[in-house]
Amino acid sequence: MSCCTLCERPLDVDEDPLSGDCWGCIGLIEATYLKAEESIKFVELEIAWGWREENGAAKPQSVFLADPDLCNTGQRLH
Ligand SMILES: [Zn+2]
Numbered sequence: 025m026s027c028c029t030l031c032e033r034p035l036d037v038d039e040d041p042l043s044g045d046c047w048g049c050i051g052l053i054e055a056t057y058l059k060a061e062e063s064i065k066f067v068e069l070e071i072a073w074g075w076r077e078e079n080g081a082a083k084p085q086s087v088f089l090a091d092p093d094l095c096n097t098g099q100r101l102h
Pocket residue numbers: 028029030031032033046048049050
């Protein structure tokens with residue numbers, strides 16, 4: 025299993041919608057530093073779905089594994 029080099033999150037975990045290519049990190053970087061409009065929109069949605077903290081930080085993978093329905097709250101974008 026591969027892990028994110030930034031946050032060490034295990035990648036490509038089915039129950040974790042933020043684990044693809046570590047969208048947890050990449051989405052926030054794109055939204056915060058690159059001001060990528062699409063990423064800003066996605067991150068805002070993911071905060072609303074409870075996948076991220078209010079500051080955009082990805083919730084830990086353990087949160088998703090503990091609540092398999094959480095990834096059904098929204099739409100997997102990555
Ligand atoms: Zn990461």
